[in-house]
Amino acid sequence: MQPATLAATVVATLREVLGPGPVVLHEPCFGGRERDYVTDCIDTTFVSSVGKYVDRFEAELAGYTGAGHAVAVVNGTAALQVALQLAGVGGGDEVLMPALTFVATACAARHLGATPHFVDSEPDSLGLDARALRDYLRTIAERRAGTCVNRATGRVLRAVVPMHAFGHPVDIEALLSVASEFGLALVEDAAESLGSTVHGRHTGTFGLMGTLSFNGNKTVTTGGGGAIITSDRDLARHAKHLTTTAKVPHRWEYRHDEVGYNFRLPNINAALGCAQLEQLETFIRNKRRLFERYRLGFEPVSGVRLFTERAGTRSNYWLQSLLLDAPDRAQRDAILAATNEAGYMTRPAWTLLHELEPYRDCPRMPLPGAERIEQRLINIPSSSQLGAAERC
Amino acid sequence: MQPATLAATVVATLREVLGPGPVVLHEPCFGGRERDYVTDCIDTTFVSSVGKYVDRFEAELAGYTGAGHAVAVVNGTAALQVALQLAGVGGGDEVLMPALTFVATACAARHLGATPHFVDSEPDSLGLDARALRDYLRTIAERRAGTCVNRATGRVLRAVVPMHAFGHPVDIEALLSVASEFGLALVEDAAESLGSTVHGRHTGTFGLMGTLSFNGNKTVTTGGGGAIITSDRDLARHAKHLTTTAKVPHRWEYRHDEVGYNFRLPNINAALGCAQLEQLETFIRNKRRLFERYRLGFEPVSGVRLFTERAGTRSNYWLQSLLLDAPDRAQRDAILAATNEAGYMTRPAWTLLHELEPYRDCPRMPLPGAERIEQRLINIPSSSQLGAAERC
Numbered sequence: 138m139q140p141a142t143l144a145a146t147v148v149a150t151l152r153e154v155l156g157p158g159p160v161v162l163h164e165p166c167f168g169g170r171e172r173d174y175v176t177d178c179i180d181t182t183f184v185s186s187v188g189k190y191v192d193r194f195e196a197e198l199a200g201y202t203g204a205g206h207a208v209a210v211v212n213g214t215a216a217l218q219v220a221l222q223l224a225g226v227g228g229g230d231e232v233l234m235p236a237l238t239f240v241a242t243a244c245a246a247r248h249l250g251a252t253p254h255f256v257d258s259e260p261d262s263l264g265l266d267a268r269a270l271r272d273y274l275r276t277i278a279e280r281r282a283g284t285c286v287n288r289a290t291g292r293v294l295r296a297v298v299p300m301h302a303f304g305h306p307v308d309i310e311a312l313l314s315v316a317s318e319f320g321l322a323l324v325e326d327a328a329e330s331l332g333s334t335v336h337g338r339h340t341g342t343f344g345l346m347g348t349l350s351f352n353g354n355k356t357v358t359t360g361g362g363g364a365i366i367t368s369d370r371d372l373a374r375h376a377k378h379l380t381t382t383a384k385v386p387h388r389w390e391y392r393h394d395e396v397g398y399n400f401r402l403p404n405i406n407a408a409l410g411c412a413q414l415e416q417l418e419t420f421i422r423n424k425r426r427l428f429e430r431y432r433l434g435f436e437p438v439s440g441v442r443l444f445t446e447r448a449g450t451r452s453n454y455w456l457q458s459l460l461l462d463a464p465d466r467a468q469r470d471a472i473l474a475a476t477n478e479a480g481y482m483t484r485p486a487w488t489l490l491h492e493l494e495p496y497r498d499c500p501r502m503p504l505p506g507a508e509r510i511e512q513r514l515i516n517i518p519s520s521s522q523l524g525a526a527e528r529c
Numbered sequence: 530m531q532p533a534t535l536a537a538t539v540v541a542t543l544r545e546v547l548g549p550g551p552v553v554l555h556e557p558c559f560g561g562r563e564r565d566y567v568t569d570c571i572d573t574t575f576v577s578s579v580g581k582y583v584d585r586f587e588a589e590l591a592g593y594t595g596a597g598h599a600v601a602v603v604n605g606t607a608a609l610q611v612a613l614q615l616a617g618v619g620g621g622d623e624v625l626m627p628a629l630t631f632v633a634t635a636c637a638a639r640h641l642g643a644t645p646h647f648v649d650s651e652p653d654s655l656g657l658d659a660r661a662l663r664d665y666l667r668t669i670a671e672r673r674a675g676t677c678v679n680r681a682t683g684r685v686l687r688a689v690v691p692m693h694a695f696g697h698p699v700d701i702e703a704l705l706s707v708a709s710e711f712g713l714a715l716v717e718d719a720a721e722s723l724g725s726t727v728h729g730r731h732t733g734t735f736g737l738m739g740t741l742s743f744n745g746n747k748t749v750t751t752g753g754g755g756a757i758i759t760s761d762r763d764l765a766r767h768a769k770h771l772t773t774t775a776k777v778p779h780r781w782e783y784r785h786d787e788v789g790y791n792f793r794l795p796n797i798n799a800a801l802g803c804a805q806l807e808q809l810e811t812f813i814r815n816k817r818r819l820f821e822r823y824r825l826g827f828e829p830v831s832g833v834r835l836f837t838e839r840a841g842t843r844s845n846y847w848l849q850s851l852l853l854d855a856p857d858r859a860q861r862d863a864i865l866a867a868t869n870e871a872g873y874m875t876r877p878a879w880t881l882l883h884e885l886e887p888y889r890d891c892p893r894m895p896l897p898g899a900e901r902i903e904q905r906l907i908n909i910p911s912s913s914q915l916g917a918a919e920r921c
Contacts, residue, residue: 167571175567175797179559184752184801185745211603211753214791228642240774240785247788250620250642353577353795360576360795361603382632383887389865391879393632396639396887399606403745403752405567406795409576473781487783495775495788 140471143440147459147472151481151517154434158480160518163456165358169416174408186381188404190411195364197414202331202339204347204366206373209402209410210380213328213350213363217245219376219398220346220365221296224322226251230295231287231500233321235265236489237507238300242326243490243499252292255491255501258510261447263458264307265299266506271315273502278319285319290500296322301330301340302486303516304356304455305446309335309343316344324348328363331356332421332453341366346376351410356420356455356521359410362402420521424454427524431457431517440468444514456516464512472515486514532863535832539851539864543873543909546826550872552910555848557750561808566800578773580796582803587756589806594723594731596739596758598765601794601802602772605720605742605755609637611771611790612738612757613688615764616714618643622687623679623892625713627657628881629899630692634718635882635891644684647883647893650902653839655850656699657691658898663707665894670711677711682892688714693722693732694878695908696748696847697838701727701735708736716740720755723748724813724845733758738768743802748812748847748913751802754794812913816846819916823849823909832860836906848908856904864907878906 152158178184191209198207210216226232228250234242236255243253256273259266278285278294285294297316299307309325316323327333327341328350334340341347346369351362365376378384383397402410432443444458461468469485476483489507490496544550570576583601590599602608618624620642626634628647635645648665651658670677670686677686689708691699701717708715719725719733720742726732733739738761743754757768775789794802824835836850853860861877868875881903883893 164574165576167574167576171571172568175571176564178752179563179567179801182556182559183745184557184559184750186753187745212791240783240789241791244774244788244790248640248790353575353579358576360570360797361578361791361793382636388869389876391632391877392885394886396636397632398636398640399604399633399753401753403798405752405797405801409571409797477780484781485783493784494786 140468143468144471144475146438147441148475148479148481150434150438151476154430155481155518155523160481160523161520162482162484162516162518163354164520165353166416166420166520166522169412171409171412174412175405178405178408184405185403186401188407190404190407191402194407194410197411198349198364198366201414202342202366204339204342205368206366206370208365208373208376208380209407210363210365210400211402212352212361213348214241214245215380215398215400216348216363216365217242217324217326218248219379219400220324220348221245222249223372223375224296224324224345226295229292231290231292233270233294233297235300235507236491236501236504237302237486237510238326238490239487240490240493242298242300243496251295253490253496253499254287254294255499255504257502257504258507260506260510262307263302263305263444263510265312267308267311267315269502269506271318274315274319280320283320285321287500294319294321296324298324298326300326300328301333303458304330304333304453305444306330306333306335306340306450306452309340313343329355329455330453332417334451336449342368345369346372356453357410357413357417359402359406359413362406362410421453423521423524424519425524427519428454428457430524435459455519457519459515459517461513464509466512469512469515481518484516486511532860535860536863536867538830539833540867540871540873542826542830543868546822547873547910547915552873552915553912554874554876554908554910555746556912557745558808558812558912558914561804563801563804566804567797570797570800576797577795578793580799582796582799583794586799586802589803590741590756590758593806593809594734594758596731596734597760598758598762600757600765600768600772601799602755602757602792603794604744604753605740606633606637607772607790607792608740608755608757609634609716609718610640611768611792612716612740613637614641615767616688616716616737618687621684623682623684625662625686625689627692627899628883628893628896629694629878629902630718630882631879632882632885634690634692635888643687645882645888645891646679646686647891647896649894649896650899652898652902654699655694655697655836655902657704659700659703659707661894661898663710666707666711672712675712677713679892686711686713688716690716690718692718692720693725695850696722696725696845697836698722698725698727698732698842698844701732705735721747721847722845724809726843728841734760737761738764748845749802749805749809751794751798754798754802813845815913815916816911817916819911820846820849822916827851847911849911851907851909853905856901858904861904861907873910876908878903
């Protein structure tokens, strides 16, 4: 099909499913007790880094995900940085991560003085390709004194950070097996996958630690925010300590026993999060209903298909993902242009991280899978209220 | 006077000035349009990193301080880290800073791979001792190829970070002269001194950049928040870029051209800040009125005096500071215990940074001034509403 023809068909299908535009890519829905909780913070003057909503938000995240422990922080990038540090990542290490992800993962590693090492992705999950990673590591890595060393650079491969792209669960069980074979810490970037599960178990709870994001574009938002989740009580305590300036409790003394971070989530943002969590299952139900509508809409359109969760997983369908049948950047860009011009906001996948100026010289394996996905994928409007019986 | 006697007198004076307790050290006052602005964010769904309140908050800070440019970030620590980076601080450098300050300054340097180098303070301002610093640098530093090198460590002394402790302006003009003599970048930590001026000019606007904090305990709060202020448009633009993931503007592409930070202040926090800024001059007026009440109350008490702003400066009196006539930690601790037990929350100065485990090995000059202040100083309840005609 000619690019212009398919692009026009995609626009027509979006209009059919969504009604007349403009429709943004993703907006939050504040249909619950957001105003009450936020006003309560102001009324009680507890808007800052200590407060009942922080405690409650952490407890509810720990319970909802089943992780057992959650530490609320200022955003998902901060969560990743601290989780990587607690996983042992330090200056001079390498951190394996998808080339196809948001730049935050690479920033988090860099801010610890570590080097990102980019790994390929596969089309069934849009996430890390476990088989290709295993084959690659068997070629480049060797175990030395309990660590895994990149023979080419001589640096320690300390951790691997799978990411559940657009909310769709990666093959985390296969990746755990690779991490175990090579002695890598597995930190699970679940920034986009709150509510997504693998065999009923919440994403972010398979690795040593998982990280969440509550940015304004996420399924649940706190304005800006994130969390570290883990089943390890000591790690959780350490994460809380590090992210709250490493202050040792005392009635009045100011003692700090580590180089800490000021990564505390303010109570007013946690209040928003508590109200949002009360609606999470509704949001996901609506997003899954939207998926069904899109699926029916795009079924007769040849040349594209809607990404569908893998068997055994539940996706939160944070961002609905349309895939061209074949890699074709001209076609992709024609669709991006036509849809955005028609008022239906769409976006491509991220520019692959090794193509960004600051990460161009980082080590990487061949990335044919990531490149193909990047040339095929378009995210289409995904707000939960688009799938609701009534708008938020 | 016996410790117990003076402590009892201090408690009685606090009761006389403040009325019956309990009285916290500092709590915010939300007497303005906080609820309206925050609710507006929720109603419009703009709670996150983009929004009109972020733009407005930055414009108002730029105007109020006279800096011309302001970049809102997630907290004061983040502001310091980015300001130091933009001032050229990098791995292996040393950063001169007071030993008598909050730990954030040291953390910010450490997170850039730099080493804190502790400087003494003097009692007239409670901040950096410019004369002692000049004498010290003449002994230990030498200029090499345009930089200032610590002869003992061989590292570059890249920047100096004066801090306006408890809101009281430091002798910034003398410090600028020292910075100029030794080719040091001067980054001004005005975290505590919003509204404080030196010869009518706002603190934070004397150096290359200044940083502010809007933590819950500050004169103006955003829950958590901070800002970088500067008169240099290019530095401001760079700060904005770095703190917003270094994303290059594009309709849909995800390109990032530097290793950025996710340090964006959410719109909902900025909304709180906008409402607070509208009341700032009232807060300061009340704090200065509280100072007068305390001054009268403590005038007949021998053994202590209230810290008073230096001639030519205006202090926001963020935290009122009671000073023992002579260094006496036992006396200080007796007063801290008695006041807190009586329900009047008080605190000492920070533990000197070189006494904290993670910074014990950092270079430092002799610190007799900081030590004496630390043994003399007690902050007493300072909320603006304590000086108001009517409570908030």
